[in-house]
Amino acid sequence: ANASKVAILGAAGGIGQPLSLLLKLNPRVSELALYDIVGAPGVAADISHVNTKSTVKGYGKGEAKEALKGSEIVLIPAGVPRKPGMTRDDLFNTNASIVRDLAKECAEACPDASILIIANPVNSTVPITAEVFKSKGVYNPKKLFGVTTLDVVRASRFISELKKTDPANESIVVVGGHSGATIVPLLSQSGSELKGEQLDEYVKRVQFGGDEVVKAKDGKGSATLSMAMAGARFAESLLKAAQGQKGVIEPTFVDSPLYKESHGVTYFASNVELGPNGVEKIHPVGDVTEYEQKLLDVCLKDLKGNIEKGEKFVKENP
Numbered sequence: 510a511n512a513s514k515v516a517i518l519g520a521a522g523g524i525g526q527p528l529s530l531l532l533k534l535n536p537r538v539s540e541l542a543l544y545d546i547v548g549a550p551g552v553a554a555d556i557s558h559v560n561t562k563s564t565v566k567g568y569g570k571g572e573a574k575e576a577l578k579g580s581e582i583v584l585i586p587a588g589v590p591r592k593p594g595m596t597r598d599d600l601f602n603t604n605a606s607i608v609r610d611l612a613k614e615c616a617e618a619c620p621d622a623s624i625l626i627i628a629n630p631v632n633s634t635v636p637i638t639a640e641v642f643k644s645k646g647v648y649n650p651k652k653l654f655g656v657t658t659l660d661v662v663r664a665s666r667f668i669s670e671l672k673k674t675d676p677a678n679e680s681i682v683v684v685g686g687h688s689g690a691t692i693v694p695l696l697s698q699s700g701s702e703l704k705g706e707q708l709d710e711y712v713k714r715v716q717f718g719g720d721e722v723v724k725a726k727d728g729k730g731s732a733t734l735s736m737a738m739a740g741a742r743f744a745e746s747l748l749k750a751a752q753g754q755k756g757v758i759e760p761t762f763v764d765s766p767l768y769k770e771s772h773g774v775t776y777f778a779s780n781v782e783l784g785p786n787g788v789e790k791i792h793p794v795g796d797v798t799e800y801e802q803k804l805l806d807v808c809l810k811d812l813k814g815n816i817e818k819g820e821k822f823v824k825e826n827p
């Protein structure tokens with residue numbers, strides 16, 4: 510398809526606004542539907558003046574279905590952001606029900622769309638969305654994505670700061686999940702060698718890089734601009750793949766066979782090849798060092814809990 514409607518749920522928020530703008534600048538998008546419980550019409554009117562050819566429309570409370578109808582891609586940054594001292598998991602109580610409700614709207618209005626979850630905790634909100642889609646009989650594991658692009662963006666940026674290289678030339682493999690110790694950078698696969706304390710510090714910075722932003726924003730939220738960039742990059746990759754480009758690879762948190770049988774971990778982030786129907790091929794984790802294996806062991810244990818928490822939430826609060 511060359512005409513692509515993209516919907517953003519939570520479009521008037523800190524992430525939603527720059528994400529909307531970046532997608533307005535993307536020539537692959539033909540129609541932008543901006544939905545939020547407050548403020549979307551204003552954001553839409555503003556962005557609609559940008560002189561690219563796509564159309565933009567804002568939708569308020571009660572208009573989610575209208576916004577979603579015909580969408581090929583839906584990005585969901587709706588929800589509350591972190592305050593200092595909070596982990597992504599602390600957001601669960603508020604964001605779980607927001608994502609559940611929006612997932613219901615998507616399952617009914619655009620069951621075939623690619624759904625990109627940005628609302629945290631992604632390790633749980635992706636399983637929540639899957640459970641909602643399953644309950645409506647429309648779950649397609651190839652089209653549900655947790656956006657983990659920012660972890661790889663940070664991993665590349667941070668290594669380039671240490672090595673004094675161009676971050677655009679750094680590509681670091683990051684696997685696992687999208688929260689703290691579940692984020693596992695596999696430096697050994699990128700030809701970059703760090704040792705001892707420097708390696709520990711690097712890994713911690715990639716895992717907890719989001720906290721630097723939360724702290725610097727002084728109680729007013731978490732990463733919005735860099736997250737918007739990451740979300741826009743992921744959407745662009747999906748659009749490229751949908752429009753026929755081959756070999757498009759992005760890291761993302763998806764329904765994955767990699768650790769299903771061995772660890773009972775049903776969703777996992779790794780590099781994924783995207784095609785016109787979503788997930789085409791899930792790259793295996795590959796060779797890891799002993800150090801990285803230890804990180805993976807912690808990740809898998811945490812992830813299992815995060816996933817089960819999301820699934821249990823939907824069972825108990827359908």
Ligand code: APR
Pocket residue numbers: 518519520521522523524525544545546547586587588589590591600604607610611627628629630730731732733736
């Ligand atoms: N439906 C639609 N929009 C909603 C809903 C809902 N049920 N609930 C909240 N929103 C909207 C808010 O009105 C707001 O405009 O979501 C937006 C969230 O924006 P911010 O509060 O600025 O939060 P932001 O920094 O964008 O982060 C949103 O993304 O990365 C994650 O951890 C982050 O979970 C957080 C989410």
